[in-house]
Amino acid sequence: xxxxxxxxxxxxxxxxxxxxxDDSVFARxxxxxxxxxxxxxxxxxxxxxxxxIKEYDRTGADIVLMxxxxxxxxxxxAAERIVRQHPDARxxxxxxxxxxxxxxAALQKGARHxxxxxxxxxxxxxxxKYVLGDAAVTAPLPQPGV
Amino acid sequence: MRMELIQPFINAADAVLSETLACPVAVSDISxxxxxxxxxxxxxxxxxxxxxxxxxxxxxxxxAAMKVACTISGSPELDHDPQIIRETVAELANLVIGxxxxxxxxxxxxxxxxxPIAHAAEHGFHGSEDTxxxxxxxxxxxGSVVMNVAMRYNRRRRADAVKH
Numbered sequence: 001x002x003x004x005x006x007x008x009x010x011x012x013x014x015x016x017x018x019x020x021x022d023d024s025v026f027a028r029x030x031x032x033x034x035x036x037x038x039x040x041x042x043x044x045x046x047x048x049x050x051x052x053i054k055e056y057d058r059t060g061a062d063i064v065l066m067x068x069x070x071x072x073x074x075x076x077x078a079a080e081r082i083v084r085q086h087p088d089a090r091x092x093x094x095x096x097x098x099x100x101x102x103x104x105a106a107l108q109k110g111a112r113h114x115x116x117x118x119x120x121x122x123x124x125x126x127x128x129k130y131v132l133g134d135a136a137v138t139a140p141l142p143q144p145g146v
Numbered sequence: 147m148r149m150e151l152i153q154p155f156i157n158a159a160d161a162v163l164s165e166t167l168a169c170p171v172a173v174s175d176i177s178x179x180x181x182x183x184x185x186x187x188x189x190x191x192x193x194x195x196x197x198x199x200x201x202x203x204x205x206x207x208x209x210a211a212m213k214v215a216c217t218i219s220g221s222p223e224l225d226h227d228p229q230i231i232r233e234t235v236a237e238l239a240n241l242v243i244g245x246x247x248x249x250x251x252x253x254x255x256x257x258x259x260x261x262p263i264a265h266a267a268e269h270g271f272h273g274s275e276d277t278x279x280x281x282x283x284x285x286x287x288x289g290s291v292v293m294n295v296a297m298r299y300n301r302r303r304r305a306d307a308v309k310h
Contacts (some may be wrong), residue, residue, distance in 0.1 A: 023261055024240070026233030030219050069240070071261050096244020097259055099251030116248075117241055118165065118218065 004125050005138040006039025009062060016128070016136060017043035019061035021052040021078065022094070023070040027117075031065055031094070034121045038128065039139065049073025049081075056082045056089065062135070063128055066111070068095035068102060076106050083110030090131050094119060151198055151250070151297045152280050158245035159284060159293050166214040166238065167286045174285035180278045183294055187211075188228075188235045189265040192243050196257025198250065200297035203265055204239040207289030211235055236262040242293070 007016045018040050020031045028045050035042065040063075044055040048070045056064060064082065068075040079091045093106045098116035106114055112131045115124050129136065163171045189205040206214075211231040215224050218237065224230060239262050247259055279296040 024233055024237050026215070026218070026230065026237050027240075033219065069244075069259050069261055096241045097247055098244065099248040101251060101256070117244060118162070 002037065002121060004038050004121075005140055007125075007129060007132065007136050008039070008139055010135055010137050013137070016040045016062045016132065017059065019043055019052065019055055019059060019064045020045045021047075021049070021055075021064065021070070021075065022067040023047050024067075027067065031119065034119065034124060035065075037121060038125055047071075049075060049078030052078045053081050053085075056086065060086070062090065063131065064089060064091040065094050066091050068093060068097055068106070076102070076109055076111075079106060079111045080109035092124075092127060092131060094124075148299070150253075151299075152295055154246040154249040155202065155242065155293065155295050155297075156282065157249070158242045159282070159291075162238070162241045162245060163284050163286070163291055166217045166241070167210060167288055168213070168217050169286050169288065171284050171286045171291075173282055174290070175281075175283040177281045178278055179281045179294065183265075183279070185265060185267065186292060188231050190232075190236045190239045190262040191265045192239050192262050193260040194243070194247065194257050194297070195260070195300075197255040197300055198257050198297055199300045200295070202239065202243055202297075203292075203294040204235055204242070205265075205292040205294065206231075206235045206238065207291070210286060210289035210291050211238075213286075213288035214238055232264060236264070238291075 009016060018035045020028050022028045032042050043059040043061040046052040046055045050073050066075040066079055082089045091111045093111045093114045096117040103114045113127050115127055186205050187207045189203055191201050191203045193201045208231055211234045215230050215234040243259055279294050282293045284291040
């Protein structure tokens with residue numbers, strides 16, 4: 001898999017920490033593998049909106065990657081609740097259901113961006129970089145043989 | 147069953163399967179089905195409610211599911227694993243339905259997509275006059291994927307919309 005210049009937190013130069021929320025274990029594993037290629041670490045994962053809220057409270061992850069269609073509590077409601085409690089939370093919706101109404105609803109509830117599945121790693125990388133803004137810096141890729 | 151409700155699912159399946167199977171995909175068979183659904187391999191069902199309502203079943207052969215799993219995960223090879231196959235079929239269904247309902251929503255329809263449910267029974271979901279199912283068999287070198295779509299307008303919701 002393609003490697004990307006590592007995204008680091010600007011304040012302490014530590015890897016960006018992610019909370020991955022999706023009811024599909026397969027999708028979570030796939031996202032975990034992608035964020036690893038960005039030099040990130042998985043702070044926690046959740047399979048529904050309720051667990052996502054608890055895991056965000058516990059970890060305060062730098063980025064939340066949130067699916068929409070999930071059992072118990074859907075992603076847009078979970079995003080709203082997280083942002084209400086933590087206005088600085090950076091939630092990116094990642095869903096196959098990419099119609100405008102959903103995107104607008106998610107953004108109105110506090111999500112910072114929307115990425116449609118299937119996830120293209122290069123696109124998600126740019127979105128995460130944009131959402132992190134000044135809070136992140138990139139470290140160059142290690143040179144082969146160095 | 148109206149073709150304008152079905153076409154977005156066909157287009158989405160064709161696009162998503164071509165990408166995730168990473169090989170040419172051809173429709174090898176199309177039929178209408180009013181009988182109980184008979185599961186062939188690993189199947190999931192997604193229900194849709196709202197202006198349009200119904201359900202879509204995806205039934206995927208193991209070889210095709212493993213190929214999709216490899217493509218999505220970026221792994222050249224994965225060990226055959228029933229859990230991975232179930233997860234992959236659910237994710238594949240999510241991808242196709244998500245793309246299809248995006249098109250339908252852009253046409254003005256409002257609805258809710260429910261999470262995929264594993265369809266373990268051999269039989270189920272009789273068709274009816276309004277919800278006869280279109281069955282499409284997508285063939286590839288990795289195996290076949292069957293999409294069974296039963297979709298109809300929600301008359302009450304549409305009548306309400308006309309009143310207002």
